[in-house]
Amino acid sequence: MIDLPLIWGLLIAFAVLAYVVLDGFDLGIGVLFPWLHKGSERDTAMNSVAPVWDGNETWLVLGGGGLFAVFPLAYAIVMPALYAPIIAMLLGLVFRGVAFEYRWRDAAHQRWWDVSFALGSIIAAFAQGIVLGAFVQGIEVSGRAYSGGWWDWLSPFSLLTGTALVIGYGFLGAAWLILKTEGSLREHAYRVALPLFVAVIVLIGAVSLWTPFLAPDIAERWFSRPNIFVLAPVPLLVGLLGFLLLRALRRRLDRQPFPLALGLFVLSYAGLGVSNYPYVVPRSVTIWQAAAPDSSLAFLLIGAALLLPLILGYTAYAYWVFRGKLKSGEGYH
Amino acid sequence: MSDGEIALLLARVQFGFTIAFHIIFPAFSIGLASYLAVLEGLWLKTGRDVYLRLFKYWIKIFAVAFAMGVVSGLVMSYQFGTNWSVFSDKAGPVIGPLMGYEVLTAFFLEAGFLGVMLFGMNRVGKGLHYFATLMVAFGTLLSAFWILSVNSWMQTPAGYSINDVGQFIPADWMAAIFNPSFPYRLVHMVLAAYLTTAFVVGAVGAYHLLLKPDRESARTMFSMAMWMAALVAPIQIIAGDFHGLNTLEHQPAKIAAMEGHYETRTGAPLILFGLPDDDEERTKYALEIPKLGSFILTHDLDGEVKGLKAWPADQRPPAAILFWSFRVMVGLGLAMAGIGLISLFLRWRRALYDARWFHWLALLMGPSGFVAVIAGWITTEVGRQPYTIYGLLTTAESRSPIAAPAVGTSLAAFVVVYLLVFGIGVLYIVRLMRQPPAALQQPVAAEEPIRTAGLMPGPAMGTAPTSETTT
Numbered sequence: 001m002i003d004l005p006l007i008w009g010l011l012i013a014f015a016v017l018a019y020v021v022l023d024g025f026d027l028g029i030g031v032l033f034p035w036l037h038k039g040s041e042r043d044t045a046m047n048s049v050a051p052v053w054d055g056n057e058t059w060l061v062l063g064g065g066g067l068f069a070v071f072p073l074a075y076a077i078v079m080p081a082l083y084a085p086i087i088a089m090l091l092g093l094v095f096r097g098v099a100f101e102y103r104w105r106d107a108a109h110q111r112w113w114d115v116s117f118a119l120g121s122i123i124a125a126f127a128q129g130i131v132l133g134a135f136v137q138g139i140e141v142s143g144r145a146y147s148g149g150w151w152d153w154l155s156p157f158s159l160l161t162g163t164a165l166v167i168g169y170g171f172l173g174a175a176w177l178i179l180k181t182e183g184s185l186r187e188h189a190y191r192v193a194l195p196l197f198v199a200v201i202v203l204i205g206a207v208s209l210w211t212p213f214l215a216p217d218i219a220e221r222w223f224s225r226p227n228i229f230v231l232a233p234v235p236l237l238v239g240l241l242g243f244l245l246l247r248a249l250r251r252r253l254d255r256q257p258f259p260l261a262l263g264l265f266v267l268s269y270a271g272l273g274v275s276n277y278p279y280v281v282p283r284s285v286t287i288w289q290a291a292a293p294d295s296s297l298a299f300l301l302i303g304a305a306l307l308l309p310l311i312l313g314y315t316a317y318a319y320w321v322f323r324g325k326l327k328s329g330e331g332y333h
Numbered sequence: 334m335s336d337g338e339i340a341l342l343l344a345r346v347q348f349g350f351t352i353a354f355h356i357i358f359p360a361f362s363i364g365l366a367s368y369l370a371v372l373e374g375l376w377l378k379t380g381r382d383v384y385l386r387l388f389k390y391w392i393k394i395f396a397v398a399f400a401m402g403v404v405s406g407l408v409m410s411y412q413f414g415t416n417w418s419v420f421s422d423k424a425g426p427v428i429g430p431l432m433g434y435e436v437l438t439a440f441f442l443e444a445g446f447l448g449v450m451l452f453g454m455n456r457v458g459k460g461l462h463y464f465a466t467l468m469v470a471f472g473t474l475l476s477a478f479w480i481l482s483v484n485s486w487m488q489t490p491a492g493y494s495i496n497d498v499g500q501f502i503p504a505d506w507m508a509a510i511f512n513p514s515f516p517y518r519l520v521h522m523v524l525a526a527y528l529t530t531a532f533v534v535g536a537v538g539a540y541h542l543l544l545k546p547d548r549e550s551a552r553t554m555f556s557m558a559m560w561m562a563a564l565v566a567p568i569q570i571i572a573g574d575f576h577g578l579n580t581l582e583h584q585p586a587k588i589a590a591m592e593g594h595y596e597t598r599t600g601a602p603l604i605l606f607g608l609p610d611d612d613e614e615r616t617k618y619a620l621e622i623p624k625l626g627s628f629i630l631t632h633d634l635d636g637e638v639k640g641l642k643a644w645p646a647d648q649r650p651p652a653a654i655l656f657w658s659f660r661v662m663v664g665l666g667l668a669m670a671g672i673g674l675i676s677l678f679l680r681w682r683r684a685l686y687d688a689r690w691f692h693w694l695a696l697l698m699g700p701s702g703f704v705a706v707i708a709g710w711i712t713t714e715v716g717r718q719p720y721t722i723y724g725l726l727t728t729a730e731s732r733s734p735i736a737a738p739a740v741g742t743s744l745a746a747f748v749v750v751y752l753l754v755f756g757i758g759v760l761y762i763v764r765l766m767r768q769p770p771a772a773l774q775q776p777v778a779a780e781e782p783i784r785t786a787g788l789m790p791g792p793a794m795g796t797a798p799t800s801e802t803t804t
Contacts, residue, residue, distance in 0.1 A: 050452065051448030051453070054400075054444040055447075058441055058444045061406075061440055062436045062437070062440075065410050065432050065433050065435070066433055068421060068429040068433075070429065070433075072500070073422050076418035076419065076422035078414070079415045079733070080733045083415055084743075086411055090407060090408045091747070093404060093407060094405070094407075094751075097407075098754055100400060101396055102397070102757065102758065102761060105761040105765070144498070145418065145734050146418075146734065150736070150739055292425060292429065292502070293426055293496065293503070295502065295503045295504075296427070300430040303438070304433075304437060307441075308437070314441075318445050321449055322452070322456070
């Protein structure tokens with residue numbers, strides 16, 4: 001018998017990861033926006049993500065919609081539990097999403113939309129980080145419903161993960177700008193990338209050190225044998241990527257920081273995944289308990305198996321069409 | 334009201350508010366995406382400048398409307414879980430995968446090709462660009478297909494069974510997707526989207542004709558829009574009638590409320606206007622045409638039509654809302670068909686571009702599609718009450734265990750943000766519409782590649798529009 005809940009657990013995890021790294025860099029542009037010079041730097045930075053942000057954000061819809069479809073119980077527990085940060089994230093995404101178009105439609109109020117873009121991005125990133133932290137902390141459940149309080153999501157740990165994600169996205173955005181732009185914007189991106197990089201490494205370390213103390217079973221999972229041997233390479237790889245990143249930033253190797261930064265995200269994400277498997281609502285509901293019946297999972301899996309490769313294909317094509325460095329002043333608008 | 338009842342009401346208002354705002358944009362972008370595909374297709378076929386100019390004109394408006402649709406749609410995909418978690422848990426196994434298919438087939442298709450469609454004209458060849466436009470248009474239709482299947486399943490559930498924890502689980506996917514009201518609702522909504530767009534395009538064309546009667550681009554779009562009105566509005570009336578008969582079969586209480594009937598009667602009148610009063614259980618000040626109600630609904634002058642009293646009071650939808658929202662929709666539909674007819678007459682008399690009174694009329698009718706769409710959705714959604722899944726799961730049972738202050742706060746935030754953000758967006762769209770379609774810039778010398786890095790390096794196909802700069 002095929003373990004459909006497990007397959008779907010991995011697929012949803014993949015969708016969320018795809019969202020984090022893809023929308024991560026375009027949210028990161030928003031995080032960096034206040035520090036970019038008005039005029040051509042901001043124009044070029046925004047143009048570098050304008051053709052792809054919508055597709056990037058669709059992974060978030062797939063994450064949410066997918067959860068609804070295949071783990072409806074988890075969706076029904078997690079959404080009320082994380083009510084406030086989820087609503088804040090959605091409203092942040094509204095403000096930044098429309099700024100992509102509005103900014104070019106109203107020269108007199110462009111500054112407002114720059115603020116809207118930056119603030120919306122930062123709020124969305126921070127809220128996502130809080131969601132992440134609150135999720136890892138664990139969610140209180142009784143019966144088939146959330147049974148915790150309205151402020152459970154707010155904790156020192158979730159504030160830390162919120163901050164970490166804002167900084168992390170900002171770093172990803174800087175790495176993207178290094179890859180995609182030239183001239184003063186590229187220089188500017190290099191200047192902000194280095195302190196952001198240091199902050200990211202510190203924050204990854206802080207979150208990693210804190211996580212096993214959240215719950216005994218995470219600690220046990222991390223430090224018991226044989227897991228510890230499997231997991232030990234993760235911090236080593238983080239160290240390696242950090243070293244390569246530092247080298248790339250120092251030597252101005254434009255093509256390297258972005259993929260390396262993506263690598264850091266993937267590794268951190270894998271660490272979180274290991275901590276929470278096999279829960280879809282940490283330490284309350286497993287993927288098998290939350291799963292819709294196999295007939296639902298199989299039905300959607302057929303579509304996913306056929307369509308996801310296609311989606312990845314034409315997403316890659318869209319990136320390919322807009323590949324290469326974007327010249328300052330070359331706009332799509 | 335108890336705290337729970339207030340929270341329920343606020344949650345309903347929140348869903349109604351966010352989805353009413355959202356539907357405006359897809360209703361427009363479904364039609365506009367198809368219109369853009371037609372314009373680009375005509376340009377490729379005939380090579381006439383005017384089609385390219387119109388394409389470039391409407392694509393800017395499309396981009397703004399689409400952005401608003403994306404962000405308001407993103408909110409919708411989380412509304413189910415945040416405020417309706419019990420519904421999500423119970424209905425997820427059936428409607429979740431359908432919405433999953435919407436994301437996989439439609440959203441990614443739209444989003445993937447939108448970038449190429451909006452920004453890629455100079456980067457890919459004509460053929461590929463047209464392909465991207467077609468994919469975006471196809472994506473909007475696919476999206477309508479799945480989301481209307483979900484909505485229809487909530488209205489006329491089929492192909493399900495119920496498991497031991499009370500979840501609806503799929504028993505027959507084909508029966509669930511193609512549930513009894515789905516084909517009617519799909520046709521009705523897609524036609525509504527096309528009509529909505531036609532009347533917007535017609536109003537913009539009329540506006541520019543009023544300013545400058547000999548403007549070719551204005552004439553072309555006005556004429557195209559009026560063809561749509563003349564052809565599609567009558568079809569929509571027929572489709573609406575079929576949809577109504579289907580509703581009578583599956584949700585007779587909804588029809589009774591729409592018609593303002595409380596008593597079950599043979600030879601029921603058609604109540605043109607009146608004030609349905611749920612407390613007194615009668616429609617006051619009714620202006621009636623004898624026997625016509627039975628004739629329309631049963632196609633028999635003496636057919637029996639059920640009244641609301643046939644159901645217990647707590648299983649009836651609120652009649653006054655349905656009665657009036659239905660009349661607004663039907664009234665606008667008839668007005669649209671009327672505009673279409675007049676346009677045919679004027680066209681025959683070769684006066685379509687000269688009848689200024691008619692251009693004023695078309696301008697006035699510009700927002701009619703949006704109003705009709707919202708009125709229609711109010712009719713069908715409020716008509717489903719007091720259930721979320723018709724006859725099976727009540728709205729009151731469906732909501733999340735979230736206290737009224739939390740729901741109220743988020744509702745207030747949505748209202749403020751939406752009115753601000755989308756209000757300004759509509760302003761920008763209107764501002765774009767007030768500009769006439771720009772002339773094309775002098776084509777770049779044909780042998781000069783626009784970008785050597787393009788997938789198909791070559792001359793620009795259309796060059797940039799003049800009214801736009803990157804600053």
